[in-house]
Amino acid sequence: MADFFDQLGDILFLDIETASLTERFDELNERLKEEWIKKEQHLQKDPEGLIEPGSLYFDRAGIHAEFGQVICVGVGYFQWKKKDKKLIFRSKVFQEENERELLVSFSELLQKKKWVLCAHNGKEFDFPYLCRRMLIQGVPLPEPLQIAGKKPWEVRHLDTMELWKFGDYKYYTRLELLASVFGIPTSKDDLDGSQVNATFHLEKDTQRIKKYCLKDVEVTARVYLAMNPTLDEMEIEVVHLEELKKSHK
Numbered sequence: 296m297a298d299f300f301d302q303l304g305d306i307l308f309l310d311i312e313t314a315s316l317t318e319r320f321d322e323l324n325e326r327l328k329e330e331w332i333k334k335e336q337h338l339q340k341d342p343e344g345l346i347e348p349g350s351l352y353f354d355r356a357g358i359h360a361e362f363g364q365v366i367c368v369g370v371g372y373f374q375w376k377k378k379d380k381k382l383i384f385r386s387k388v389f390q391e392e393n394e395r396e397l398l399v400s401f402s403e404l405l406q407k408k409k410w411v412l413c414a415h416n417g418k419e420f421d422f423p424y425l426c427r428r429m430l431i432q433g434v435p436l437p438e439p440l441q442i443a444g445k446k447p448w449e450v451r452h453l454d455t456m457e458l459w460k461f462g463d464y465k466y467y468t469r470l471e472l473l474a475s476v477f478g479i480p481t482s483k484d485d486l487d488g489s490q491v492n493a494t495f496h497l498e499k500d501t502q503r504i505k506k507y508c509l510k511d512v513e514v515t516a517r518v519y520l521a522m523n524p525t526l527d528e529m530e531i532e533v534v535h536l537e538e539l540k541k542s543h544k
Contacts, residue, residue, distance in 0.1 A: 299523065300375040306453065307410040308371045308386075308519070310511040311421050312488075312504050313363045315356035318496040320349030323362075331362055357492050358420075360427035364394045366495055368401045368425075369508035371516055382520075386512055387536035388505045395432040402429065405437035412439050413453035415470040415515050422452060455518050474514050477521040482510035509535065 317323055323331065332348045338355055339346055356362040371386030389404075391397040405412075414421040426440050442450050459473060460466045471483055486494060486507040494500050513533060520531075 300377075302411075303373050304375060305409065305411050306372065306413050306519070307405075308413050308512050308516040309417070309421060310369045310414060310508055310515060311365055311424060312367045312369075312491050312508045313357045313424065314366050314492045314495040315353060316362055316364055318353075320352040323352075327362065331356065334359070334362075353492060353496075354489075360424045360431070363424075363428075365397060365425065365428050366390065366394075366491075366501070367505055367508050368397065369505075369512040370401075370404065371509075371512045373516070382531045384513065384516060384531055384533045385536055386509055386533065388509050390501055390505055394428065395434060398425070398429050398432055398434045401425075402434055402437045405439050409451075410439050411451040411453060413455065413515065413519060415455045415473075415511075415518070418452055418454045418457060453519075455515055455522075458519075458522060470511065470514060470518065473518045473521075477518060479514055479517045479521065482507060482514045 316327075320328070320331070328349070331352060335346070335348070335351050335355075338351055352362075357364075367388050367390040369386065369388045371384055374383040374385060375381075376383060389397050389401045391400065412422065422440060426436055429436055429440070439451055442452075455470070455473070456468055459468050471481060473479075474481055486503060491504055491507070494504055517531070
C-alpha cells in the first residue's frame with residue numbers, strides 16, 4: 296500500500312478544454328478555409344449530401360488541433376497525509392487570453408517534477424492535442440510529452456479509459472459513465488463538452504469553463520482511485536490552489 300501512495304503522488308491528472316480557432320468560419324485565413332472544407336467532406340455523415348462550406352466548423356473544429364485551440368488546462372495531484380489517513384487532492388486550472396502563454400505556463404509545471412500524466416482518453420485526445428498545439432505555437436515539448444524514440448514502457452502516460460478497457464481495444468467508455476457506475480458525482484451538472492465552444496465564443500464565460508474543467512480533473516482522479524477498491528473508504532479533501540492563494544491574501 297505504501298508503494299501505491301508513493302506512486303500516486305507522482306501522477307498529474309489533467310483535462311483540457313478546446314474551442315475552434317475563430318468564432319466564425321469566414322474569419323479563418325484562406326489556406327485554412329480550403330483545408331477545413333476538405334476535412335468537412337470527410338466529417339459529414341452522408342458523403343453524397345450537399346452541405347454549405349464551413350457549416351460544420353463551429354461545432355466540430357475545436358476537436359481538431361489544426362483548427363482548434365486549447366482554452367484551459369486543468370490539473371490535479373494527490374498528497375497522502377499518513378497521520379490523518381487522508382488524501383489531499385490539490386488542483387488548479389491554467390487559462391490565459393493568449394493560448395501560447397497558457398501552454399508555456401503548463402509546460403513549466405511539467406518540467407518541475409518527473410510527472411506521470413493521466414487523463415481520460417488522454418492518449419487519443421488530450422496528450423496529442425497538447426503536443427500539436429505546442430508545436431504550432433512554437434513551444435518546445437516538455438519531457439513528459441516527448442514520446443519520439445521512447446520505448447512503450449518509458450512513456451509515462453496513463454489513461455483511465457484504456458485501463459477500463461482491460462485489453463478490449465474497441466471498447467469506448469465515457470468518463471461520465473464510469474463516474475455513474477462508481478457513484479462519483481457528475482461533472483456535467485452545469486456544462487458538458489458540446490457546450491464549451493458556444494460558452495467560450497458566444498457567452499465569453501471562461502469562468503464557467505474553468506469550473507467544468509476542474510470538475511473533470513477531479514472525476515478522472517476519483518475514477519482512477521475507484522479502480523483500486525481497497526481505497527473505497529479513503530477520505531479525500533479537495534483543495535483548489537487558486538482559492539488557496541486568495542485565502543492567504
